[in-house]
Amino acid sequence: MTFLVDLLAATLRNATPLVYGTVGETYAERSGVLNLGIEGTMYAGAFAGFATAWATGSPHLGLAAAIVVGIGAGAVMALMTVTFGANQHVSGIGLTIGLIGLSEFANRLIFAGGELQRVEPMPIVNPFGGLGEVGAIFDQYALTWVAFLVVVPAAWWLLQRSSFGLEIRAVGENPEAADAAGVNVARTRYLALMIGGALMAIGGAFITLALLGSFTLDIIAGRGWVCVALVIFGRWRIGRGVIGALLFSLVFSLQFRLRILPGFGDLPFELLLALPYLVVIGALAVSGRNVAYPGAYLKPYRRT
Amino acid sequence: MRISAWSTPVLVVAAILITFAITAGPIIVAGANPIEAYAAFVVVPLTSQFTLLEVLVSATPIMLTGAAVAIAFRAGYWNIGAEGQLLLGAIAAAGIGTLVGGLPPILALPIMIGGGALGGAAWALLPALLRVRFGIDEVVTTLLLNPVALLLVNGLLHGPWRDPVSGFPESPRIAGSAEFPALIERSRLHLGFVLALVIIAVAWYLLARTPAGLRLRAAGLSPHGARFAGINVSRTLLGAALVSGAIAGIAGVSEVAGIQNRLTGGLSPGYGYTGIVVATLGTLTMPGVAIAAIFLGDLTIGASSAARSLGIPSQLGAVVQGVLLLTTVALLAVRRHRSTRSDSGDAGSVTGDVAAEAQPG
Numbered sequence: 038m039t040f041l042v043d044l045l046a047a048t049l050r051n052a053t054p055l056v057y058g059t060v061g062e063t064y065a066e067r068s069g070v071l072n073l074g075i076e077g078t079m080y081a082g083a084f085a086g087f088a089t090a091w092a093t094g095s096p097h098l099g100l101a102a103a104i105v106v107g108i109g110a111g112a113v114m115a116l117m118t119v120t121f122g123a124n125q126h127v128s129g130i131g132l133t134i135g136l137i138g139l140s141e142f143a144n145r146l147i148f149a150g151g152e153l154q155r156v157e158p159m160p161i162v163n164p165f166g167g168l169g170e171v172g173a174i175f176d177q178y179a180l181t182w183v184a185f186l187v188v189v190p191a192a193w194w195l196l197q198r199s200s201f202g203l204e205i206r207a208v209g210e211n212p213e214a215a216d217a218a219g220v221n222v223a224r225t226r227y228l229a230l231m232i233g234g235a236l237m238a239i240g241g242a243f244i245t246l247a248l249l250g251s252f253t254l255d256i257i258a259g260r261g262w263v264c265v266a267l268v269i270f271g272r273w274r275i276g277r278g279v280i281g282a283l284l285f286s287l288v289f290s291l292q293f294r295l296r297i298l299p300g301f302g303d304l305p306f307e308l309l310l311a312l313p314y315l316v317v318i319g320a321l322a323v324s325g326r327n328v329a330y331p332g333a334y335l336k337p338y339r340r341t
Numbered sequence: 342m343r344i345s346a347w348s349t350p351v352l353v354v355a356a357i358l359i360t361f362a363i364t365a366g367p368i369i370v371a372g373a374n375p376i377e378a379y380a381a382f383v384v385v386p387l388t389s390q391f392t393l394l395e396v397l398v399s400a401t402p403i404m405l406t407g408a409a410v411a412i413a414f415r416a417g418y419w420n421i422g423a424e425g426q427l428l429l430g431a432i433a434a435a436g437i438g439t440l441v442g443g444l445p446p447i448l449a450l451p452i453m454i455g456g457g458a459l460g461g462a463a464w465a466l467l468p469a470l471l472r473v474r475f476g477i478d479e480v481v482t483t484l485l486l487n488p489v490a491l492l493l494v495n496g497l498l499h500g501p502w503r504d505p506v507s508g509f510p511e512s513p514r515i516a517g518s519a520e521f522p523a524l525i526e527r528s529r530l531h532l533g534f535v536l537a538l539v540i541i542a543v544a545w546y547l548l549a550r551t552p553a554g555l556r557l558r559a560a561g562l563s564p565h566g567a568r569f570a571g572i573n574v575s576r577t578l579l580g581a582a583l584v585s586g587a588i589a590g591i592a593g594v595s596e597v598a599g600i601q602n603r604l605t606g607g608l609s610p611g612y613g614y615t616g617i618v619v620a621t622l623g624t625l626t627m628p629g630v631a632i633a634a635i636f637l638g639d640l641t642i643g644a645s646s647a648a649r650s651l652g653i654p655s656q657l658g659a660v661v662q663g664v665l666l667l668t669t670v671a672l673l674a675v676r677r678h679r680s681t682r683s684d685s686g687d688a689g690s691v692t693g694d695v696a697a698e699a700q701p702g
Contacts, residue, residue, distance in 0.1 A: 122674045134618070142367055142654050266482075307492040
């Protein structure tokens with residue numbers, strides 16, 4: 038029982054950065070732009086959030102800094118792919134290389150390779166504390182509650198039910214028609230990428246401000262790439278993407294706990310660490326066959 | 342010959358200058374003079390024989406990953422997994438290198454290089470098959486296999502290959518006959534550099550002068566057009582992916598046999614991703630890749646010496662790489678737009694964005 042409670046609590050906790058990242062990437066891709074800058078945006082969000090919280094003593098200012106950085110990263114991606122119409126794969130990789138480099142550069146300047154600095158991790162809140170042992174599943178950081186109870190429903194509503202969401206989907210499916218109907222394609226894509234960037238950066242900041250309370254190199258460790266896979270796995274639907282994030286996180290959290298069980302201890306733990314990545318590739322191989330990409334995926338739009 | 346303002350060399354030089362203007366920001370924040378810094382990055386490494394050879398040493402792996410990426414991109418196959426493929430080549434080389442001690446180098450080296458190429462190609466096989474059989478985006482699968490390859494390296498180094506004496510996470514030293522010989526005495530420049538140049542030359546010939554190269558370029562420029570012309574696009578993509586993986590694998594062999602002499606956890610500081618910068622800066626042509634690799638090698642050596650002499654963190658090298666990639670691909674897109682203003686942008690132009698720049702003209 039304790040094992041199960043612990044596992045489910047860890048699943049929600051570890052899924053949180055993936056939920057922010059997956060929702061953010063969904064916004065980018067539904068508007069027609071594959072944002073491979075996600076890995077770097079999460080990394081920069083993690084660093085900017087940590088450094089600001091460390092300097093000011095306020096995790097909320099840290100979170101705000103991460104959001105600003107994320108919006109900026111989304112705007113650069115938009116400048117590249119919308120204004121210049123540059124190749125989306127290469128632009129995204131360039132953004133990731135640049136943002137990881139810039140974060141490590143600033144890390145070196147500010148912390149000068151000294152001992153590991155820490156900030157007080159954000160507090161854990163549990164609205165269901167009265168449920169006894171099972172209630173421990175809900176011992177979660179505020180940002181986790183916000184992710185599942187606020188961001189996911191709001192992002193879903195905005196994308197599927199609001200007129201702005203309709204514009205995002207329209208410029209991602211058929212920008213010519215959207216343009217003819219009076220939608221500003223460039224502006225809509227800029228906004229979608231900036232909202233997405235902010236969400237990705239919050240996901241990164243969750244790791245430094247809540248999960249760890251510190252910043253270390255390679256802190257994102259491929260989580261951004263996992264989000265890109267989860268968006269395809271979820272077929273560009275927010276709800277299905279979140280389910281994918283929970284499943285990935287379940288496997289991820291399970292392999293950590295398997296290590297201490299008898300019989301699994303002899304396996305090199307790196308094999309178990311690789312398991313979630315292999316599971317997501319396997320899931321793509323099963324569910325991702327010939328899926329319908331957004332109609333204008335990867336295509337720059339220019340008025341003719 | 343008239344040099345247009347938008348010719349490729351002018352465009353690349355413009356991208357470099359714009360990059361330097363942008364990265365002056367972080368240099369000033371670090372408390373250094375940007376002009377001095379760029380002199381240290383670009384010029385200083387070229388002023389002594391020792392650092393000049395070191396430039397070629399650091400150009401070697403990224404020339405190979407750059408060629409690997411360029412071949413895949415030219416085919417319209419977005420292999421972002423050169424990093425993982427390089428690591429598999431390195432694992433193969435470290436394994437084979439300890440077993441071929443009884444053979445003379447003339448046999449040991451080709452076996453090891455071939456094994457590394459197979460390792461890289463094998464790591465590229467699954468994403469390529471998923472792409473051509475089921476239409477699953479290779480970008481995601483090749484990316485996700487990069488951390489898996491690194492975990493495989495670490496699993497080996499902390500498990501079966503851990504140094505039994507020191508306990509260090511390093512594999513046993515490879516046999517002397519499997520080590521790449523130095524090209525120049527008392528320098529680290531090794532056979533891998535010649536190997537990289539040969540592979541660049543062969544790849545250039547294959548791409549530019551053979552039917553297979555023509556099919557590859559056609560598939561990249563317009564998959565629909567190529568299919569219409571009777572080209573088996575799936576087979577072409579599969580072939581490009583495997584050749585790309587094999588060349589990235591040889592980059593891993595080169596680092597193991599030429600530099601480390603064993604498998605180590607820090608074997609590649611992202612050479613696979615730098616390969617994307619090299620390929621784009623070289624506008625996906627083989628001569629361009631060779632020049633771009635040497636330029637980035639120059640910057641790498643310059644960045645590490647500037648870290649010592651000017652106190653600029655060497656991580657600036659990665660910032661320059663990222664910004665350079667962005668400015669290059671932006672200028673290429675702007676040029677493409679200027680030349681095809683009336684083009685409504687069919688499926689072919691999606692990959693053609695970069696690839697079209699590579700067409701001689």
